[in-house]
Amino acid sequence: MFKDFKLVAGRPVYIQVKDYLKNLIVKGALQDNQKLPSTRELATLLKVSRNSVISAYAGLEDDGFAYTVQGQGSYAVSTSPGSEAASSWNIDWKSRMNGHARLAEELDIMKRGIRAEKGTISFTSIAPDESLFDLDNVKRAFLDRMSVEGNILLNYGYAKGYKPLIEYLQQYMEHKGVNMKGKDILITNGFTEGFNLVLSALSRKNGKVICENPTHQTAIKNLKLHGFGITGIPMERDGIHLGQLEKALSEDTYDCAYFVPSYHNPTGIVMSPEKRQGLMKLMNQYGVPVIEDGFNEELRYSGSHVAPLIATAGGGNSVVYLGSFSKVLFPGLRIGWILADQELIYYLESIKRAQNIHTSTLDQSILYQYLYNGNLEKYLKRARSEYKRKYELTLQCCKEYVPFTTLSGDGGLHLFVTFAQGFNVRVLLEACREQGVIFTAGDIFFTDGGGQHTMRLGFSRVSDEDIRKGIACIGRVARQLMG
Amino acid sequence: MFKDFKLVAGRPVYIQVKDYLKNLIVKGALQDNQKLPSTRELATLLKVSRNSVISAYAGLEDDGFAYTVQGQGSYAVSTSPGSEAASSWNIDWKSRMNGHARLAEELDIMKRGIRAEKGTISFTSIAPDESLFDLDNVKRAFLDRMSVEGNILLNYGYAKGYKPLIEYLQQYMEHKGVNMKGKDILITNGFTEGFNLVLSALSRKNGKVICENPTHQTAIKNLKLHGFGITGIPMERDGIHLGQLEKALSEDTYDCAYFVPSYHNPTGIVMSPEKRQGLMKLMNQYGVPVIEDGFNEELRYSGSHVAPLIATAGGGNSVVYLGSFSKVLFPGLRIGWILADQELIYYLESIKRAQNIHTSTLDQSILYQYLYNGNLEKYLKRARSEYKRKYELTLQCCKEYVPFTTLSGDGGLHLFVTFAQGFNVRVLLEACREQGVIFTAGDIFFTDGGGQHTMRLGFSRVSDEDIRKGIACIGRVARQLMG
Numbered sequence: 001m002f003k004d005f006k007l008v009a010g011r012p013v014y015i016q017v018k019d020y021l022k023n024l025i026v027k028g029a030l031q032d033n034q035k036l037p038s039t040r041e042l043a044t045l046l047k048v049s050r051n052s053v054i055s056a057y058a059g060l061e062d063d064g065f066a067y068t069v070q071g072q073g074s075y076a077v078s079t080s081p082g083s084e085a086a087s088s089w090n091i092d093w094k095s096r097m098n099g100h101a102r103l104a105e106e107l108d109i110m111k112r113g114i115r116a117e118k119g120t121i122s123f124t125s126i127a128p129d130e131s132l133f134d135l136d137n138v139k140r141a142f143l144d145r146m147s148v149e150g151n152i153l154l155n156y157g158y159a160k161g162y163k164p165l166i167e168y169l170q171q172y173m174e175h176k177g178v179n180m181k182g183k184d185i186l187i188t189n190g191f192t193e194g195f196n197l198v199l200s201a202l203s204r205k206n207g208k209v210i211c212e213n214p215t216h217q218t219a220i221k222n223l224k225l226h227g228f229g230i231t232g233i234p235m236e237r238d239g240i241h242l243g244q245l246e247k248a249l250s251e252d253t254y255d256c257a258y259f260v261p262s263y264h265n266p267t268g269i270v271m272s273p274e275k276r277q278g279l280m281k282l283m284n285q286y287g288v289p290v291i292e293d294g295f296n297e298e299l300r301y302s303g304s305h306v307a308p309l310i311a312t313a314g315g316g317n318s319v320v321y322l323g324s325f326s327k328v329l330f331p332g333l334r335i336g337w338i339l340a341d342q343e344l345i346y347y348l349e350s351i352k353r354a355q356n357i358h359t360s361t362l363d364q365s366i367l368y369q370y371l372y373n374g375n376l377e378k379y380l381k382r383a384r385s386e387y388k389r390k391y392e393l394t395l396q397c398c399k400e401y402v403p404f405t406t407l408s409g410d411g412g413l414h415l416f417v418t419f420a421q422g423f424n425v426r427v428l429l430e431a432c433r434e435q436g437v438i439f440t441a442g443d444i445f446f447t448d449g450g451g452q453h454t455m456r457l458g459f460s461r462v463s464d465e466d467i468r469k470g471i472a473c474i475g476r477v478a479r480q481l482m483g
Numbered sequence: 484m485f486k487d488f489k490l491v492a493g494r495p496v497y498i499q500v501k502d503y504l505k506n507l508i509v510k511g512a513l514q515d516n517q518k519l520p521s522t523r524e525l526a527t528l529l530k531v532s533r534n535s536v537i538s539a540y541a542g543l544e545d546d547g548f549a550y551t552v553q554g555q556g557s558y559a560v561s562t563s564p565g566s567e568a569a570s571s572w573n574i575d576w577k578s579r580m581n582g583h584a585r586l587a588e589e590l591d592i593m594k595r596g597i598r599a600e601k602g603t604i605s606f607t608s609i610a611p612d613e614s615l616f617d618l619d620n621v622k623r624a625f626l627d628r629m630s631v632e633g634n635i636l637l638n639y640g641y642a643k644g645y646k647p648l649i650e651y652l653q654q655y656m657e658h659k660g661v662n663m664k665g666k667d668i669l670i671t672n673g674f675t676e677g678f679n680l681v682l683s684a685l686s687r688k689n690g691k692v693i694c695e696n697p698t699h700q701t702a703i704k705n706l707k708l709h710g711f712g713i714t715g716i717p718m719e720r721d722g723i724h725l726g727q728l729e730k731a732l733s734e735d736t737y738d739c740a741y742f743v744p745s746y747h748n749p750t751g752i753v754m755s756p757e758k759r760q761g762l763m764k765l766m767n768q769y770g771v772p773v774i775e776d777g778f779n780e781e782l783r784y785s786g787s788h789v790a791p792l793i794a795t796a797g798g799g800n801s802v803v804y805l806g807s808f809s810k811v812l813f814p815g816l817r818i819g820w821i822l823a824d825q826e827l828i829y830y831l832e833s834i835k836r837a838q839n840i841h842t843s844t845l846d847q848s849i850l851y852q853y854l855y856n857g858n859l860e861k862y863l864k865r866a867r868s869e870y871k872r873k874y875e876l877t878l879q880c881c882k883e884y885v886p887f888t889t890l891s892g893d894g895g896l897h898l899f900v901t902f903a904q905g906f907n908v909r910v911l912l913e914a915c916r917e918q919g920v921i922f923t924a925g926d927i928f929f930t931d932g933g934g935q936h937t938m939r940l941g942f943s944r945v946s947d948e949d950i951r952k953g954i955a956c957i958g959r960v961a962r963q964l965m966g
Contacts, residue, residue, distance in 0.1 A: 012857035022658045059860055062867070064788030079660055079756065079790040088799035089767045093827040096772075101684035101830045108833040110642070130634035138637065142625055151613035154621065154813035159593070175505045177562055189672065189839040196838055201584035218837075225837055273562070284572045289579075305547030307562040316571035330637035332844040344576040347584045350591040354701075354708055355679055356672040360843045361815040374495035377542055384545070 001029060002037075002045040013048050014055035018063075020046075021056060025065055025076050032078035036066065100225065107221045109444060114429070116438050121470035123439035126265070126413045126458040127331055132383050134375060138330070141369035153365050159353035160345075161187025161337070162364035168371055169323070169337050176297075177311035178321075184342035186349055187359050189334040191293065191324040192218055197338065197348045197355075198291055198320055199226040202255055210248060211258040212240050214445035214454070216265045216293065219258055228255070232447030235264070237408070239271030242278050249286040256289045261309055263296040266445045266456040267416040268409030273306055280312045294323040298380060301388040301411045310339065317341035325367070327413060328383065329376070333363040387413060387460060393467050394459040401475030403482060405453075413460035416442065419453040423482065426452065431477045437470045484512060485520075485528040496531050497538035501546075503529075504539060508548055508559050515561035519549065583708065590704045592927060597912070599921050604953035606922035609748070609896045609941040610814055615866050617858060621813070624852035636848050642836035643828075644670025644820070645847035651854055652806070652820055659780075660794035661804075667825035669832055670842050672817040674776065674807040675701055680821065680831045680838075681774055681803055682709040685738055693731060694741040695723050697928035697937070699748045699776065702741055711738070715930030718747070720891070722754030725761050732769040739772045744792055746779040749928045749939040750899040751892030756789055763795045777806040781863060784871040784894045793822065800824035808850070810896065811866065812859070816846040870896060870943060876950050877942040884958030886965060888936075896943035899925065902936040906965065909935065914960045920953045 005020050007013065024030040036042070039057065043050040057074045060066035066074050097105075105111065116122055145153065160166065166185045174180055188194040199222060209223055213232025223230050231252070233245045239261065259279070261271040271279070283290050292309045300306075310319040317340070324336035338348060352358070370376070394415055398407055402417060409415035419425065425441045432438065442454025459467055488503050490496065507513040519525070522540065526533040540557045543549035549557050580588075588594065599605055628636065643649065649668045657663055671677040682705060692706055696715025706713050714735070716728045722744065742762070744754040754762070766773050775792045783789075793802040800823070807819035821831060835841070853859070877898055881890055885900060892898035902908065908924045915921060925937025942950055 011855055012860075015857040015860055018860075019654070019658065026658055026660050062860075062864060064783055064786060067787075077787040079788060079794070088797040089770075089801055090799055091770075091772050091801050091824070093800070093824050093830075096686050097684055097827075097830050098686040101834060104833040104837050105830050108836060110836060111833065127639050130638040133634045133637050135629065135633050135637075139626065139629060143622065146618065146622060150618050151616045152815075154616050154618075154815040155613040156610050156814040171502070175502065175509055177509050189843075192837075193839040201580055203579050203581040222837055287572075287574075289574050300547055303547060304550075304560040305562060311562070314571040316573055317576070318572055318574050331639040332635075332637040334839060334841070334843045341574070341576050344580075347576075347580050347588050350587040350594065351584060353591060353593060354587050354675075354705055355838075356676040356817060358817070360672075360817045360846050362849070363843050363845060366845070372494055374498045377495075377498055377501075377545075381545060 002042065005046045007048070014052040014059065017042075017046060017048060017052055017056035018059040021060060022063070022065055025078050028078065030076040030078070032076060034076045036074040036076060038073055103225055107224060109217065114433055114438060116433070117436070119436060120433070121437045121462060121466045121473075123437075123457040123459065123462060123470060125461050126327065126456075127461060128327060128329070128383070128413070129386070129461050132379070132386060133330065134379055137373065137375040137379075138366065138370060141366050141373060141375070144373070145365045145369040149365065153361050157358045157361035157364070159349050159358045161185065161359060162361055162368060164372075165364045165368040168368055169339075173310075173321070173323070173339055176305075177307040178339065179311070179315050181315060182317060182342055183339060184345040186338045186345050186352060187364060188336045188338060188352065189356070189359050190326055190331075190336040191295070191322050192222070192336075194322040194324075194336050194338045195219060195291070195293075196222055196226075197351055198322075199223065199228070201344070201347055201351055205255050206253055208252060208254050209256055209258055210245070210254045210288070211447065212260065212264060213447045214266055214442060214451055215258070215447065216260060216295070217444045219293070220445070220447060223258070230447045235267050235269060237269070239264070239269055239275045240279065242275065242282065245279070246282055249282060249288065254288050256291055257283060258291045258293065259309065260293040260295050262294070262306065263299060263410065263412030265295055266414065266440070266442060268412050268414055270306060270410040276306070276309055276312050280309060283318065284316075290319045292319050292321045294321055296327050296412045298325075298328045299384065299387060299412050301384055301391065320344065329367075329379065333367055335359065335363055335367050390459045390462070390464065390467065391415075393464055394457060394471065397468055397471035398457070401472045403475065403478050414456050414458040417455050417457060418442075419478070420482075421453055423453045423478075425455050428474070428478055428481060429455070431481065432474055435473050435477065437473045439474065485525065488529045490531070497535040497542065500525075500529060500531060500535055500539035501542040504543060505546070505548055508561050511561065513559040513561070515559065517559045519557040519559060521556060587708060590707060592700065597916055597921060599916070600919070602919060603916070604920045604945060604949045604956075606920075606940040606942065606945060606953060608944050609810065610944060611810060611812070611866070611896070612869070612944050615862070615869060616813065617862055620856065620858040620862075621849065621853060624849050624856060624858070627856070628848045628852040632848065636844050638844075640841045640844035640847070642832050642841045644668065644842060645844055645851060647855075648847045648851040651851055652822075656804070656806070656822055659788075660790040661822065662794075662798050664798060665800060665825055666822060667828040669821045669828050669835060670847060671819045671821060671835065672839070672842050673809055673814075673819040674778070674805050675705070675819075677805040677807075677819050677821045678702060678774070678776075679705055679709075680834055681805075682706065682711070684827070684830055684834055688738050689736055691735060691737050692739055692741055693728070693737045693771070694930065695743065695747060696930045697749055697925065697934055698741070698930065699743055699778070700927045702776070703928070703930060706741070713930045718750050718752060720752070722747070722752055722758045723762065725758065725765065728762070729765055732765060732771065737771050739774055740766060741774045741776065742792065743776040743778050745777070745789065746782060746893065746895030748778055749897065749923070749925060751895050751897055753789060753893040759789070759792055759795050763792060766801065767799075773802045775802050775804045777804055779810045779895045781808075781811045782867065782870060782895050784867055784874065803827065812850075812862065816850055818842065818846055818850050873942045873945070873947065873950065874898075876947055877940060877954065880951055880954040881940070884955045886958065886961050897939050897941040900938050900940060901925075902961070903965075904936055906936045906961075908938050911957070911961055911964055912938070914964065915957055918956050918960065920956045922957065
């Protein structure tokens with residue numbers, strides 16, 4: 001015994017000794033009431049200081065794995081779960097999974113996505129480029145906040161969110177032209193939780209939701225998981241087709257609508273101000289509340305800012321705005337917010353509390369301090385110019401190499417390519433994968449099983465060189481397939 | 484105009500100027516295409532440096548709220564949501580809330596709890612005492628981790644959790660005697676999310692769950708929110724009453740069981756090893772899977788450690804263990820874990836991803852580094868002795884002052900007091916509140932509407948002096964009420 005002890009760096013030695021002995025006790029190599037070696041003896045055997053062994057024995061005792069007899073030494077305490085057999089049995093968990101669990105697994109594209117070998121050029125991600133992150137400002141924000149509030153940040157917070165952050169976001173949204181009267185904010189674990197909270201609270205008239213087609217895959221997934229029927233309305237160059245939207249609204253009733261007006265995922269289209277007006281008039285006329293996805297609003301590269309739908313709604317309370325900095329700032333901090341009528345927020349707060357009590361206070365306070373310190377503006381300046389360059393490069397490469405029918409994307413972190421009807425992008429993807437290039441097949445974004453001839457190209461995390469190489473490859477293979 | 488500008492400390496001046504102007508534009512005080520004052524002029528008016536104004540104008544332009552005409556100056560860009568009226572309408576959100584939302588609000592004790600004025604002695608909390616937090620080690624953990632992985636921590640992580648933390652917890656649970664073969668871990672936003680994930684995945688045979696009575700209020704709430712019927716089994720001095728448990732199991736079928744074997748909430752009872760064996764034999768016999776709440780296991784003040792139920796189950800996969808450091812370490816870091824059969828974890832991972840993508844990578848990595856650095860052991864040493872002292876003081880004061888019938892609590896952060904049948908604790912609570920002392924009425928922990936004559940005393944955040952004063956007051960008032 002005691003021959004296989006190995007020290008690792010960084011972790012206190014006495015804890016490694018304690019863990020090692022605990023393991024021997026748990027595994028039964030040290031029996032209940034078995035005498036442990038003297039501290040001097042074990043120190044020699046393990047080649048550690050005697051003090052480390054003394055502390056390790058004390059630690060074992062604290063944890064209830066050893067006891068000392070004055071003048072005699074330490075003895076092991078084993079729990080030996082004992083008559084295991086009697087209580088050891090197996091369940092077929094798969095057979096106990098309900099429809100919700102099975103559907104969640106089935107719709108989990110992370111478990112369906114194609115594996116890419118190392119070195120593959122991947123256009124699948126629309127996550128930010130982490131090399132742009134200003135780590136020092138994040139560290140400063142953390143240390144600043146810690147020195148102001150310290151321990152409080154590590155204890156329980158409020159389901160509604162961290163107050164300073166809520167107040168900051170209220171002003172932030174006011175500056176987007178939102179009339180905040182009668183509205184309130186709930187902090188969530190990113191957009192996805194916000195979307196789920198709203199869906200889980202809404203009563204069903206006939207369980208149908210209307211949205212753009214194509215649209216955000218996570219939204220489609222969660223609408224299905226909540227049992228909603230989905231009616232998708234095709235996109236035009238400047239956003240959703242109002243004529244077809246009105247037709248659909250006049251032919252059926254909908255519990256709510258879901259729209260991504262800016263840098264729409266996946267088409268990258270920014271809905272024109274005029275169309276936003278027209279859209280909101282229609283929703284008003286047919287009395288359908290709107291869930292607005294504030295996705296990437298901040299990544300405007302040029303032109304004047306466009307007010308979100310919730311601003312267009314003025315004093316009305318019919319729009320539920322879901323905000324997040326995940327695509328702009330740090331996805332690792334799971335922070336998003338719901339801006340909506342205060343009565344709705346009042347209910348969502350209770351559901352949020354029941355689901356996970358509250359969002360990480362540490363994440364919220366770091367983000368708040370980071371924003372307060374004025375880092376978002378500095379960061380956006382750098383990020384916008386960097387992403388703008390990549391955006392224009394990707395655009396140019398597509399025009400140069402790819403035999404597309406239409407190409408869309410007004411900014412943001414991705415472009416959307418549509419090929420001729422009948423062209424199978426899944427085949428293209430498989431062929432490109434063999435050449436070390438992957439992207440996202442567009443069909444997963446369609447609400448009606450369409451889009452087999454479309455693809456999304458996320459460029460945020462691809463180097464300029466790889467953008468050129470990758471898209472050239474896609475173009476070459478596409479032409480081959482078109483014969 | 485420009486008279487009401489006020490500088491605040493800490494935030495960059497140019498951003499404050501930009502925000503101020505943005506506000507004027509959004510509010511319509513500055514019209515579309517209206518010329519902005521020259522930078523020199525505005526600098527004088529706002530009493531800031533000219534450079535701040537120059538940066539502010541540049542920032543406005545970046546955000547699309549202004550444009551420059553060479554040699555002429557800057558002009559405002561207003562979005563003026565315009566024909567608001569047309570799209571401004573109101574929804575009666577309350578009428579659109581479904582049963583789930585209404586029930587969540589109804590069961591939200593945070594919205595039902597009695598308000599306590601400042602200076603009130605409160606025994607309602609069982610959150611840790613934040614003055615014990617070793618902030619410097621948390622800071623070090625953050626900075627250590629940042630220097631090792633940096634940016635990666637701020638980008639997207641994995642639904643399953645942060646790998647180093649998962650591996651640490653696997654060893655941690657092994658040392659509690661758990662056979663990890665065929666088991667896996669999923670990181671969650673605390674116990675509550677873990678519990679909800681499991682409940683949302685389980686298929687229903689007859690929608691009934693069996694548990695201790697009384698039990699954790701949040702568990703009762705979420706079982707109800709998931710539509711489960713609850714059968715509570717009374718407690719004995721050393722844990723759940725096995726005889727009555729067997730009776731219930733033989734008379735009905737249950738989809739699963741929920742148990743809190745250590746420092747049971749609210750009774751504070753630690754189930755004896757013998758009873759754990761007996762319990763697991765019964766669950767095996769009747770084929771009912773167990774959800775084990777590892778609540779406060781770490782707060783053992785004396786005696787040998789007691790293995791969790793999942794260790795008793797040995798190689799079996801019938802126990803789902805929900806762990807959390809929230810009550811021991813930092814609740815502000817929303818971290819918990821589910822240890823269970825790997826097939827179950829596979830499905831729960833997809834549900835987790837659909838609900839909020841993943842738990843904060845920053846929280847997970849800080850916790851991991853904090854644990855790896857060996858701080859938990861040091862912290863527990865201090866916390867245990869501190870809480871042990873308070874525990875013994877509270878116990879002594881109860882014996883000294885309170886006319887109880889039975890008193891339970893083997894450690895942890897709270898005691899449970901039972902008065903004579905018929906004694907109304909709600910009346911006691913109201914009378915004590917008037918004297919500036921509050922606690923938690925026990926009835927909220929009961930599955931059958933009972934417990935009107937019980938109360939929970941959380942002492943973790945009460946000073947020694949207040950513990951004495953507060954309990955003396957409770958005792959005095961109780962005797963008065965008993966006449």
